[in-house]
Amino acid sequence: MALDPERAEAIAFDSYGTIVDVTTVEEPLAEYVDEPELVSQLWRNRSLGYAMVANAIEEYDSFYQMNRTALQYALNVAGVDVSEDEREEILSTYDELAVFEDAVPGMERLQDMGYDLYVVSNGSHEMLDGLVEHAGIGDLIEGTISADEVETFKPVSELYRHAADEIGVPIEEITFVAAGWWDVPGAIHAGMQGVWINRQDTIWGPYETEPASTIETFHDLADELEEGG
Template identity: 25%
Template structure:
């Protein structure tokens, strides 16, 4: 496959791509006796966020996350208390950065790349998760789907970034650990870079866009982008 043209703007997904979702595992271990239940909850959250968008509806991601936890608990016969929902919100808001992220971002910044984020999460009061994780300084802007009231991978979520950054779609690269996100970006004319975090993989099926880059950590992506 021919190497893609070097992008002008790198657009990073936040949850799980930059910030470590396993920070939530102790909550699921306490509630369900199995930290891997985090993955069932997260799959429900993504399924219903996309279902809302396809139905022309919108509820902020954090509220859907709490609802998905209630749903998962009901399915498994677990009783939730308000403090459980509070802990979910606290843990989501304080996820640490993956160890490969800051060094790679620093190298990309030194190499002259413009960098922004695009997240399903709505903005909130107080320090942002990126600020708490020590990553906010690397990004020129932070975009949220809350601005268009549609969740990724809806085309409008990517279009708002291209318009705001005044950059042709082909010069933007979406970096995410979720293939559904890179699929949406590539369908919008962007480049796509898949970071193969645990519990994420390619989907080998006809018609599914293959990411322009596929790596198992962001440092390796930096190597390829800087060398391109």
């Protein structure tokens, strides 16, 4: 599968792990645990796991609450006892996650090329408002679409299809960019053109479908669209 610029009427980005770096939480975790990288990974994986189980049993709570519970789980596994205030302080790092250095300039290039840009995320509206402000991308995107709006998390097709309705573009004309090995297959399954930004230098899953492109930075996507346009 190859990236088709003619199918890129609008570009949608995932948020956490794609625009902002979730490993930023390792710094506050380091004050409490000996292996902050491992605890950070456990925290992230558990929060994603909670979301996928919630989809399966048709229950919904905000991703922020999922994240709070997942943090408690990760700290318990690490054998660390922290106060509620300390947990909330660690959790608040999500309001100020480091922005990947290519994200803003890459999005600026894509906007200058005439693409309408959106964020489609499992994050709550409150989380996304904070992310947009902190990352300084309010002038670059047309809007954000949250799982809150359909009370279903990615990678279930419903959220991607809802995003297409909100964007007002046929779903097959939306290019979706994400770092999640689980997120891009979901977008492709729903009908979007999926681009995987391999932020973690990991491997693609055991899926028959493949991303239209695998990139390292947002600039790579802009380059491919320029070359194919």
